[in-house]
Amino acid sequence: MSYQVLARKWRPRSFREMVGQTHVLKALINALDSQRLHHAYLFTGTRGVGKTTIARIIAKCLNCETGISSTPCGTCSVCREIDEGRFVDLIEVDAASRTKVEDTRELLDNVQYSPTRGRFKVYLIDEVHMLSTSSFNALLKTLEEPPPHVKFLLATTDPQKLPVTVLSRCLQFSLKNMPPERVVEHLSHVLSAENVPFEDDALWLLGRAADGSMRDAMSLTDQAIAFGEGKVLAADVRAMLGTLDHGQVYGVLHALIEGDARALIEAVRHLAEQGPDWNGVLAEMLNVLHRVAIAQALPDAVDNGQGDRERVLQLAQALPAEDVQFYYQMGLIGRRDLPLAPEPRGGFEMVLLRMLAFRPAGADDAPRVTLKPLGISQATADSRTNPVAGTAMPAPVVSAPAPAAAPVAPAPVMPVAAEPAAVAPDTSVVPAVSEPAPVADVPVPVVDTPEAAASLPPEPEPEAPVAPEPVVDLPWDTAKAPEAVAVAQPEVVAVPSAPVVAPLEAEVVAPVANAIVQAEADADAGDDEPPPGDYDYVEMDAETLDYDFGQSEAAAPQVEEPLPAAKPATGLAAEWLSLFPQLGLGGMTGSIAANCTLIEANGDDWLLHLDPAHSALFNPTQQRRLNDALNQQQGRSIKLRIELCKPEQETPAQAAARRRAERQRSAEASIQADPLVQQMIQQFAAKVRDDSIEPLDTSR
Known part of the structure; x- marks a missing residue:
């Protein structure tokens, strides 16, 4: 028959x-x-x-x-x-x-x-x-x-x-396509009636391969029975269809969660042994991430169309929602760029390494595992240490001749032509001044001298044509020279050097300031997009030559500082001040922890009081993340409770604000006590702008 x-x-x-x-x-x-x-x-x-x-x-x-x-x-x-x-x-x-x-x-x-x-x-x-x-x-x-x-x-x-x-x-x-659940259910009934041994995983593979067609599912089942010698086994069906082992996709995702580059490359090596379609592997990863995102939004909506509902729910709990969206978007872009890669496997590996190296912006508070030592080294983007992007242009300097026994008559400063990137030799004619004294490392303030503009003599006419890029040597050491600051006339820059002789200041300071402004303007002329100015521009009154600082100060954004605490931190509150930096928190979770203080610590039961002014940021998710950080730092399980109550003792945020205020007051006092600043105030009726003073050390 x-x-x-x-x-x-x-x-x-x-x-x-x-x-x-x-x-x-x-x-x-x-x-x-x-x-x-x-x-x-x-x-x-x-x-x-x-x-x-x-x-x-x-x-x-x-x-x-x-x-x-x-x-x-x-x-x-x-x-x-x-x-x-x-x-x-x-x-x-x-x-x-x-x-x-x-x-x-x-x-x-x-x-x-x-x-x-x-x-x-x-x-x-x-x-x-x-x-x-x-x-x-x-x-x-x-x-x-x-x-x-x-x-x-x-x-x-x-x-x-x-x-x-x-x-x-x-x-x-x-008529609608058959969902995999219906296909698997029908195949199970048919094979049971036909007395054919089968595995559930094999039926799920056949159900997905049928792509909604019951006739295709029955035809593939016939083929699987012949391939498996009367049995329908998952390994045989996978080999027959040439499909990817779905568990290996989860292995790649778990390596991403752990931040383990070695495990990630090892998972790719196992995938390569099967000779898969790398574009299809990325598509499978995107399907899993899509179901994980659904599980995070609505766990009950996750179907079991691929027989892995429990694994999807586990991933949804272990992977932050920000990372799920980021990995999904990067996988989409990787599929688009995969044909451009020299080889498909290399392009697939680069997509995974890109997922491993980058993090979503603005999600510092998301709990995640840092990269292992054998993984990818973290690159830094600090412009202060970047040898290319962060290197500032050297400021033009003025060198002083050897000290003379007696002062000589003042003479005008004659700028000489120089190469744009070179420092002019010491050929400028400047009056003899005393040897510069060592200067403390203090910030450079902006000094307003409105009366000095009218008293400064006009610049002397040059005797010969000069280059359009004058460079003048300034009388201090180049190794300790601060960055030059471009200021609008009639402002001058107070330089931390030796005291300037009074009869010579009107003839020396103005040409030096003009030379600094011109040199920096010429240096920035070739930039495609000049950087924004560091200082606020102000309006000038033509009659009084006075600056109107009211508008710029009113437009400046006001940063809300935490109110000082009623009492200094002692006992548990002091312990919380020392414990907070060790938690390594950031974002909203870090802000909440910084505005808390420790009230009770009865064994593993801890109670924190949170300032009600920051209650808008507080939610159960932030409390859970703070509790997880405490558990990891303490090495034990802590039951954390947070109550909205005004802390009576100093919180970490208030302590940081107090330290910033102390450093600011110290910096302002240092500027006010500087001899050069005092001399400028006395001789030019200058005013020190307190908003231009910033402490040098802002890391503490």
Whole structure:
């Protein structure tokens, strides 16, 4: 006896045996039971979802000897002949092979004749979209008003190609793809009835490979039975389909979570042994990340379409939501760029290493594991240590000649031409001054000298043409020279050097300031986009030559500092001050911890008081992250409670604000006590702008 394939052997013969398509079956069953029959039905859907099967069942329901009903007997001669494909009044037409208008006319010539044996003459036209335009036109009138003994059952996989005139004459039913759960359930029933041993993982592989088609799933099952010598095993099915082991995708994701570059490369090496499609591997990773994101938003919405629901839920708890979105976006970009890589495996590895090296911006408070020592070294982006981007242009300097025994008559400063990037030799004529004294490392303030602008003498006319880029040597050591600051006239820069002789300041300071401004303007002229200024621009009153600082100070953003504590930190509050930096927290979680103080620590039960002014940032997620950081730092499990109550003792944020204020006051006092600043104030009626003073050490 010849073998009959599973797809034909297990083809449904009644509506009760149908798998899925409930929305279509309900309408057809009700119509048959109530005798409300249409003359033309159109079934659409992808391959293998039951279009032809439903059409044959309808033919049985219409012609069964027991009468028209939704439950044909299946035993009468008509039902048996329809199941065997030899019923004379069921005319099945393959429109793909009979596209000509002559074939359609020949078909329609027999419509007028009554059925031979059955109650209705049923025309089943499969792949009806393949008919030509002339065939459709020939079919239209008969399709609209057929004889009462004729029923048209049309099936197509591409309804968009049908003319609207045909669609308007039919009842259209759209059949859905089979979900993997339905496919696995049906395959399990079929294999159990066939006494074929199987594994659930193998059925899930077949269900996903079927891609919504039950006929494809049955055909693949036949192939798997032959491949596995009468058994359907996961390893055999995976080898037969050439698909990726889904567990290896989770291995790659776990290596990403752990930040382990060695484990990541090892996982890629195991993948390479199977010779996979690297683009397909990335697609599988994206599918898993998509389901993880759904699990984080709504755990109940995660389906078990791939048999890994529990693993998805575990990943959703271990992976921060920010990282899930970041990995998904980077995987999409990696799939786009993968064809540009020299080799697919190298491009895939670079996508994974990029995921490992970067983190989402603005998510410093997300809990994550740092990279292991054997992984990727963390690059720094500090411009102060960057040898290229962070290197500041050297400020032009002025060198002083050897001290003279007696002062000489003042002479104008004569700038000399120099190369743009070179420092001018010591050829400037400057008055002799005393040897510069050692200067403390203090910040350079901005000194306002409105009265000095009117008293400064005009610049002397040069005796010979000079280059447009003058460079003047300043009288201090180049190794300790601070960065030059571009200021608008009539401001001058107070330089921390030896005291300047009073009769010479009007002739020395102004040309030096002009030279600094011109040199920096020429140095920045070639930049594509000049950097923004470091100081606020102010408006000048033309009558008094006074600056109006009111507008700039009012527009400056005000940073809200924490209010000082009522009492200094002692006891548990002091311990919290020393413990907070060890937690390594940042973002919102760090802000919450910085505004807390420790009230009780009874063994593993800790109580923190949080300033109510910061309650908007507080939520259970932040409390959990703070508790996790405490558990990791203490090496034990701590039960943390946080209450909204104004702390009576100093919090870490208040302590940091107090230290900043002390450093600021110290810096301002240092500037006010500087001899050079005092001399500028006395001789030029200068004013020190306190908002231009910043402490040098801001790391503490």
